Amino acid sequence: MRHFTQELEQLNQLLLEMGGLVEVAIHRSVHSLVDRDKAPAEQVMRDEARINELEMRVDSTATRLLALQQPVARDLRFLTAVLKINTDLERMGDLAVNIAERALSLLAAPPVKPMIDIPQMANLVQAMLLKSLDAFVNSDEQLARSVLLSDDQVDQFRDTIYSELVEYMQKEPSVVRAAVDLIFVARNLERIGDHATNIAEDVVFYVKGIDVRHHAEKIS
Amino acid sequence: MRHFTQELEQLNQLLLEMGGLVEVAIHRSVHSLVDRDKAPAEQVMRDEARINELEMRVDSTATRLLALQQPVARDLRFLTAVLKINTDLERMGDLAVNIAERALSLLAAPPVKPMIDIPQMANLVQAMLLKSLDAFVNSDEQLARSVLLSDDQVDQFRDTIYSELVEYMQKEPSVVRAAVDLIFVARNLERIGDHATNIAEDVVFYVKGIDVRHHAEKIS
Numbered sequence: 197m198r199h200f201t202q203e204l205e206q207l208n209q210l211l212l213e214m215g216g217l218v219e220v221a222i223h224r225s226v227h228s229l230v231d232r233d234k235a236p237a238e239q240v241m242r243d244e245a246r247i248n249e250l251e252m253r254v255d256s257t258a259t260r261l262l263a264l265q266q267p268v269a270r271d272l273r274f275l276t277a278v279l280k281i282n283t284d285l286e287r288m289g290d291l292a293v294n295i296a297e298r299a300l301s302l303l304a305a306p307p308v309k310p311m312i313d314i315p316q317m318a319n320l321v322q323a324m325l326l327k328s329l330d331a332f333v334n335s336d337e338q339l340a341r342s343v344l345l346s347d348d349q350v351d352q353f354r355d356t357i358y359s360e361l362v363e364y365m366q367k368e369p370s371v372v373r374a375a376v377d378l379i380f381v382a383r384n385l386e387r388i389g390d391h392a393t394n395i396a397e398d399v400v401f402y403v404k405g406i407d408v409r410h411h412a413e414k415i416s
Numbered sequence: 417m418r419h420f421t422q423e424l425e426q427l428n429q430l431l432l433e434m435g436g437l438v439e440v441a442i443h444r445s446v447h448s449l450v451d452r453d454k455a456p457a458e459q460v461m462r463d464e465a466r467i468n469e470l471e472m473r474v475d476s477t478a479t480r481l482l483a484l485q486q487p488v489a490r491d492l493r494f495l496t497a498v499l500k501i502n503t504d505l506e507r508m509g510d511l512a513v514n515i516a517e518r519a520l521s522l523l524a525a526p527p528v529k530p531m532i533d534i535p536q537m538a539n540l541v542q543a544m545l546l547k548s549l550d551a552f553v554n555s556d557e558q559l560a561r562s563v564l565l566s567d568d569q570v571d572q573f574r575d576t577i578y579s580e581l582v583e584y585m586q587k588e589p590s591v592v593r594a595a596v597d598l599i600f601v602a603r604n605l606e607r608i609g610d611h612a613t614n615i616a617e618d619v620v621f622y623v624k625g626i627d628v629r630h631h632a633e634k635i636s
Contacts, residue, residue: 283503
């Protein structure tokens with residue numbers, strides 16, 4: 197039993213290492229975009245392999261423990277939460293790579309406009325990820341629920357950024373390509389927020405045993 | 417043991433029901449887009465709840481069997497494949513909803529141009545999903561591997577559609593909004609293709625015990 201507890205702790209450490217790498221990747225991709233600096237974006241590309249490697253290790257370790265240890269109650273919920281959070285983190289890593297690619301593509305042309313909303317939206321979704329992982333580490337249900345409340349704010353940013361960029365494109369055909377890149381960046385940030393929300397929902401389930409996905413609380 | 421086999425079979429049926437619903441949702445969302453008919457898109461919105469409900473049932477059933485039955489070898493790989501395919505199918509359902517939303521948004525304006533590439537790209541990714549699920553049902557490794565080969569073709573469609581739509585927007589500002597919708601449709605189709613690829617990779621792992629994600633075959 198002590199051995200199992202140690203394995204769970206190791207798994208926890210692996211997942212947090214992955215979470216840290218994903219946080220850094222998102223930060224670097226946005227930094228590259230906002231400061232028009234290609235070095236951080238290139239670093240994001242190089243670090244992707246390590247994130248993918250961790251995903252596979254977390255996945256195989258969690259599945260093995262599930263199958264061999266017959267965990268129940270909280271340990272079972274911990275392992276299923278790890279499996280889900282692992283998938284979300286890996287996708288967030290992919291999204292950081294997408295943003296890094298758009299940042300590099302944007303360096304080929306002059307800036308469309310001063311960036312205000314995109315850095316703010318990026319700060320918001322980065323805070324969501326940080327909080328959802330802290331909530332997991334500390335089994336903090338309230339903190340996890342606070343992440344769920346940021347969803348509307350993310351959507352507002354996305355809509356504002358979209359409308360503004362469409363207007364720019366309509367006025368000035370030469371910015372079309374760059375503006376489409378920025379619309380995709382906003383979409384990628386929105387999806388990073390969605391994955392942080394998924395993690396927060398998994399934390400609530402892990403701590404309380406309540407499924408809050410798809411508004412299951414309301415239905416059942 | 418007979419009971420466990422029956423439960424695995426029931427789980428298989430649930431997953432295939434979900435796969436069928438997702439196939440229909442993708443088909444309807446594209447139909448709505450291409451034929452400028454809002455009824456199928458609205459049906460896709462209504463059917464989303466059922467897909468989400470199935471996702472939660474598959475998820476809880478597979479996790480319970482993993483934890484309580486201590487499956488090994490092929491049964492273990494079957495259950496982990498089911499968990500992963502389940503997540504991919506649910507995301508594909510979301511992507512069909514996204515396409516349906518874009519289809520409805522596009523009905524508000526005259527058509528940008530005759531649609532040729534998007535329906536062809538849609539046919540390709542729908543065939544990928546069909547094949548990956550058939551490969552799962554029949555444990556057909558060769559069929560699963562054939563899905564992996566379609567990836568490049570999907571990317572080619574995405575690039576062609578993107579370049580063409582950027583050109584349209586640059587020439588004619590009035591089509592910007594509709595063209596951005598279509599770029600997102602192509603992106604959603606590309607992601608449906610990615611999820612079909614994920615499923616095909618899971619089938620190879622399930623049948624052969626080889627992990628082909630992230631080119632793990634080459635690394636290890």
